[in-house]
Structures are given as C-alpha cells and as structure tokens.
Amino acid sequence: MITLIQYNDPGYTTRDGLSPAEASKLVKPDHINWFDVEITNKILVEDTAQFFGIHHLMAEDIQNLEQLPKFEVFDKYLFFTLKMLVFNPDANKITQEHLSIVMGEDLIITFQEGLPGDVFDELRNRIALAKGRIRKYGADYLFYNIIDSVVDNYMIIMERLRDKIEKLEAEIIKDPSFHVVEEIMEIKKEINTLRKYTLPLRDALNKMRVEGSHFIQKTSVNYFQDVADHIHYLISSFETSREMLKDIMDLHLSNLSNDMNKVMKTLTVVAAIFIPLTFIAGVYGMNFKYMPELDSPYGYPMLWTFMIVSSVVMVVYMKHKKWL
Known part of the structure; x- marks a missing residue:
C-alpha cells in the first residue's frame, strides 16, 4: 500500500491505497x-522501483531488512536506509523496523517494513497544519525531518533506559539484597541494540553531508548538523550508561x-565461643581411670559453671572489641 502526502506552501492533499502505477502519475x-x-511483498518494491526509475541495486537494499544504516548516491536519487526503533511498553523492550528513504527533486519515497505504526505522526500533523517551516522548504528539508524523527525517538528510548538505570540504582541502595543481574543484562542488551544502529547511522550521515551535498540546499545544511549533534549525544550517553551499569553491578x-x-563473621563468633567448651569436653572425655573431678560431688555443676562463665567472658570480650 502506498500513501501520498502532497503539499506546497498554499496547499496540502493526501491519498491512500495507491498502486505504484497510480502513484507515479500523481x-x-x-x-x-x-x-x-x-x-507487503517483493513485487510492490520492484514495481515501485520500475515506475519511479529507481536503480535495481537500491531496490535490493530496500528489501534487505538486515541492512545496517547506509547512504548511497545515484544519478537522480539519494538513498538512505536506517532502523526505526520504538520502545514497546507492553513488551518492555525495543522493537525495530527497517526504513529506506529515496530522495529526488521534489520527491521523497519512504519504504517501511510493514509493521504497525511509525514515528512520523507528529511530522504528518505539522505538514497538514502548516506548522513551522515544513511547507515552505523543499524535499531536502522533509528528508531531514524524517531522519530527525527517527533520531529523536532514539533519544526518547535512551532517556527511558537512563530512567530504568537510575531506578535500579535507587532500588539497590534502598535494598542491598535486591538482585539486579537480570535487569542489568536486559538494559545492557537494549543499549547495545541502540548502539548497533546509531554508530553506522553517524557514519552514513557524515558520508551524506560530503557526497550528497548537491542534493541538499545550503539552507538545510545546519539542520543535518543538528541531527549529527543528537547522534553525538547518543553515543556519549551509551558510554555513560554502560559505566552506570558497571557501577551498579560492582555495588551488587x-x-x-x-x-x-x-x-x-557469625560462624566465626559461634566457633570461637565453642572452642573452650570443646576443649573442656575433650579433656573430660579422655579415658583415664584417675581424674579427681570425677569422684567429686560438685564436679558436674562446677564444670557447667565454668563452661557458662567462659562463654559469657568470650561474648563480653567480643563486644568490647566490637566484633559483635
């Protein structure tokens, strides 16, 4: 299915459910x-490429859903592919969707993997209501806004992960017995996923700013620099978050x-108290015939008294030394 959003400064129209042949005529x-x-299928991509004159190598990259962020320049088109990441609160994890962007003169074609939803609702609303500069600028400005919407969502995900790390840190300080290993590994996995697609995106964006300069007007250059700044902030956040997770693991x-x-310590204290008792029991457990205390009528109570007194002395001594 193809959706068309068509606009200029004074006007705006939109159409849904177009075929590639119908779309190319509009x-x-x-x-x-x-x-x-x-x-929805391979044929849709191939037909769209045919009717819009898109190079077959570009069509292959569009269908390669495992492709990392990439930039290429062709004769009539500029091609950019990246991952659209969304934090799913129900599953409590990051979901990813492949996104390819083809830009020509007054033309933008985005290819989404086909999963429900995307991150462009606010952008579509701005176009419909003519908010800001969006309807006054060219295709390169729309191209910037599409990439910026994806990167902004990266930053939202990163902030969510930072919040989870801070809550985890507060929890382990509040309750030292709280087990955090699974939570740490899950957050680390999500950060690595975000990092996996951010680093190649930085390289692709830098390449585009050099090799695709003839597709981008001078008025839009600063906007792409803003995206690059956001990516730089994300990369520095990765390292900070990894250090925070390492500190939490060390604390755990x-x-x-x-x-x-x-x-x-408890076992040592108990063992220390029973050492003299064990010694006494060992002495009087020896099988000698002549032991004076065995014939004494006060031998048994005296032995118990000595054992109790020695235990109390040991406890008092340990408390004095602050071992207890």
Whole structure:
C-alpha cells in the first residue's frame, strides 16, 4: 500500500491505497511529493522501483531488512536506509523496523517494513497544519525531518533506559539484597541494540553531508548538523550508561560480599565461643581411670559453671572489641 502526502506552501492533499502505477502519475513538480510505501511483498518494491526509475541495486537494499544504516548516491536519487526503533511498553523492550528513504527533486519515497505504526505522526500533523517551516522548504528539508524523527525517538528510548538505570540504582541502595543481574543484562542488551544502529547511522550521515551535498540546499545544511549533534549525544550517553551499569553491578557484588562476610563473621563468633567448651569436653572425655573431678560431688555443676562463665567472658570480650 502506498500513501501520498502532497503539499506546497498554499496547499496540502493526501491519498491512500495507491498502486505504484497510480502513484507515479500523481507526481507534481511544483509540490513536495511524499510517497510512503508499506512493504507487503517483493513485487510492490520492484514495481515501485520500475515506475519511479529507481536503480535495481537500491531496490535490493530496500528489501534487505538486515541492512545496517547506509547512504548511497545515484544519478537522480539519494538513498538512505536506517532502523526505526520504538520502545514497546507492553513488551518492555525495543522493537525495530527497517526504513529506506529515496530522495529526488521534489520527491521523497519512504519504504517501511510493514509493521504497525511509525514515528512520523507528529511530522504528518505539522505538514497538514502548516506548522513551522515544513511547507515552505523543499524535499531536502522533509528528508531531514524524517531522519530527525527517527533520531529523536532514539533519544526518547535512551532517556527511558537512563530512567530504568537510575531506578535500579535507587532500588539497590534502598535494598542491598535486591538482585539486579537480570535487569542489568536486559538494559545492557537494549543499549547495545541502540548502539548497533546509531554508530553506522553517524557514519552514513557524515558520508551524506560530503557526497550528497548537491542534493541538499545550503539552507538545510545546519539542520543535518543538528541531527549529527543528537547522534553525538547518543553515543556519549551509551558510554555513560554502560559505566552506570558497571557501577551498579560492582555495588551488587559488594553487597553480596558483605552478606557473605556477615555470615562468616557469625560462624566465626559461634566457633570461637565453642572452642573452650570443646576443649573442656575433650579433656573430660579422655579415658583415664584417675581424674579427681570425677569422684567429686560438685564436679558436674562446677564444670557447667565454668563452661557458662567462659562463654559469657568470650561474648563480653567480643563486644568490647566490637566484633559483635
């Protein structure tokens, strides 16, 4: 299915459910033509490429859903592919969708993988209501806004992950016995996913700013620099978040070590108290015939008294040394 958003400064129209043949006939040179293609099968991509004159290598990259962020320049078109990431609160994880962008003169074609929803609702609303500069600028400005919408969502996901890390840190400080290993590994996995697609995106964007300069007007150069700044912030956030997770893991291991030390301390105190008692029991457990205390009527109570007194002395001494 192909959706067309067509606009210029004074006007705006939209059409849904177009075929590639119908869509190619609706291009107006005095308008910005944004064709959004929801990929349902291979034939749809091939037909769209045929009717719009898209190079077959570009069509292959569009269908390669495992492709990392990439930029290429062709004769009539500029090609950019990246991953559209969305945080799914129900599943509590990041979902990803492949996105390819083809830009020509007054023309933008986006190819989405076909999953429900995207990150362009606000952009579509701005176009419909003529908010800001969107309807006054060219296709390169729309191209910037599409990439910026994706990168802004990266930043939203990163902020969510930072919030999860801070809550995890507060929880382990509040309750040292709280087990955080699974949560740390899950957050680390999500950060690695975000990082996996951000680093190649930075390289693709830098390449585009050099090799695709004839497709981009001078008035739009600063906007792409803004996207590059956002990506730089994301990359620095990755390192900060990884350090925070490492600190939380170190704190968790320190708490485990402290718990083990407390257990060993308790066992040592108990063993120390029973050392003199074991010695006394061992002495009077020897099989000698002549032991004076065995014939004494006060031997048994005196032995118990000595054992109790020695235990109390041991406890008092340990408290004095602050071992208890």
